[in-house]
Amino acid sequence: MLRITADIFSGRSNPVWEVRDGTEARAAVRALTASRDLLTDSAPAEGGLGFRGFQVEALGDDHAADLGVASVYLPVGALAGGPGAAELGERLIGLIGHSESAGYGAQDALPLDESLASFLGAQLESVSSAGTASQSVRDTRGGRASAAEQAPEDAESAAAVTCYIERTAFNPGFWNDDATTLRDNNCYNYASNWRTNTFAQPGRGAGAVYSAVTCAEVTRGALADGMHRRYDCFPDTEKPRPLVALVVAPGPGFIDYHWYRLQSEPYWGHKPGRTAARNTDNSGVVISNPETANRGPYTQFCGYFYGCNSQRQRIR
Template identity: 35%
Template sequence: MLHIELDVFSGRPNPYWKLTAREERELIDRLKASPAALRPVSDVESRLGYRGMVVHADRAGQERLTRAGLPPVFRLRESTGLNVSDVTERWLLHTPGAQQILTPEVSGESARTIGSPSALQDSGSSGLDAALAACATWSSTWADLNTFWNGARRPSNNCYNFASSLATNTFAQPGRGTGQIFTSLTIGAVKDATFRDGYTAGCNDDRFVDYVCIWPGTDYHFYHRIADFWGSLRRWAHKPGSTPATNVDNSGQPITDPITCNRGPYTWDGAPYIYARVNPRATIN
């Protein structure tokens, strides 16, 4: 049996669906005809929104893939750029299993991204207020964070782990560690869940700054304020889902301000700065 993972979320686990026997045969035939579409699972961009599809197989499925000369698990994408395997990915996106699992928002965003680059957006600064500028806004430098997050911890920690500077290896969800996860995908609900985990709405000397935004009704995403290599400049970084942590946005530009950077489908914010302790006292899980 083959399962398709749509690599699309940042905070929540990605959606999966299984293929029918007929769909499995068709997918294998398509991939044998176009092996350039196959990439290692780790060969992925750190960007928000659609990042390709990952094919997973149980033991019987792995045997069928092996007999066809295909790897047991792989990513469908031409490269880590935006030239994706258009025809096969569009076909998978419209299989009945996908249509049952994916919301119109997720399916539409993925279809828009497949085969064409996202529109570019300016990554200029909107200006930070005095309270934000005065806060202790990093727990480490970018060089340290990059080394810490982009090795073995990368697949099992998400944007909330990264923003909290706490690797739980559980794909942490706001509020889960303190017994009440967020109840809806709104800024208010996600922020309230982080407050239960020990975040606050105000800044003081022992806190760093995070920024939360929403893909309306679909997912959430966190940005984390850091220092550069020398500790002299305040910048922003993020970790889209299980992808590597990065300090660039969906346009490949350095993130000087999460309000104005290219956030892909995560379009909604609303006074989203929140503050976490340098040494978290509550359990993030």
Template identity: 35%
Template structure:
């Protein structure tokens, strides 16, 4: 049996579904005819929104893939850029298993993303509070997050500077997870986890935004900034941490950068501890 993961979320776990035997045969035939969309699982852009589909197989399906000259697991994405083919990816998106798993909102965004790149230029930076002493450099963050910790830690782990290996969810570690995907609800949950709305000497700076009704995403301010020109980084889901936005531009302001479908602004900023409580989970 083939398992499909839609790699699309940053904070929440990605949607999964299984192919029927007939769909599995059709996918194999499609890939035998055109392998241009095959990528290694870790060959992925660190951006918000749709990043391809990860295909994994059980033992019997691995044998069928191998017999067809295909790898036992792979990422399906026509190109590691915004220009993509829409044929097989769009077909998978509209299989019955996908339709029963993926919300219309998510499916609509993915459908538009496949083959329809968008660009958004970032606005100017904005001056924000101190807390500068505790910011990390991009070099440090890149080294810490983009090795073995990468697959099992998400944007909330990254913004909290705490690698739990659990795809941390706001409020889960303190026994009361968020109950709605709204800025107010997410912020109430992170405050229970030890964040505050005010900067002081043991804090650094984070920013939260939301894909309406669908997912949350966090940014973390990094140390290479001066005056009103800020620098930020983020970690979209299980992908590598990065210091650029969906347009490939350095992030000087998370409020105005290209955030893909995460359109709900979470201003003002929020402040985790330097050593957040271990209850973040």
């Protein structure tokens, strides 16, 4: 048997399907082994936002022996190892019709049906054709905040407000060096700086998870967890208070959310879904401003927020 994960989302849970038909699984393994030059051990660190590839895991030692390893990764789009990656990806998507649910799917998991196959096929075609220590600082309203931290609506406000935030040094190894941590924590975990190993969702810990992937709904979930909108200050008792930013991929088709956190360097860090934490955008440029960074399909900027100690311990 094989378990296939489409590595596409950042906040939402990735689609996962299991191929339990022995004939289909063996045929897929043969196709993979015939294209080893297209495969890597894991997701490329520079994967970024959007459809990155497929993780294929052997669930039995027979298929692992055929593959030579227990797990392989097929990068697609700009990171593909060659033109055959798209065709091989299409073959893996086609196995949805011969698959079953992984059995431990998250509540927000997409159903394994024809619409999922069509969605993934369209996204694969799109990326393939494109080819491509804690420090307290002031966060000040009234023209005194840096461009990297200033939202357009904030700059228009006449009221002067000063809040204090905490910024930590960029520490990607904390998120990247352990396989469980890498797999089971997403962008919301990173923004909250709290490793839950639950692929945390805004509002779930407060019993008020978002009902749609929109700026308004994901914001509502995060506020229910205890975040504040920017310039609604937290007291010192709520340290650490990171400055974070929310964006959404509004569709049509590709719909997801993503979070960034301001580091002390200063630049912004983020963790796209199950992939490595990084400080660069989809162009490989260090992120000085999440509003102007290359965010791929995450074109809608939803605003800035503060996390706090109570919020990060509440997320699930």
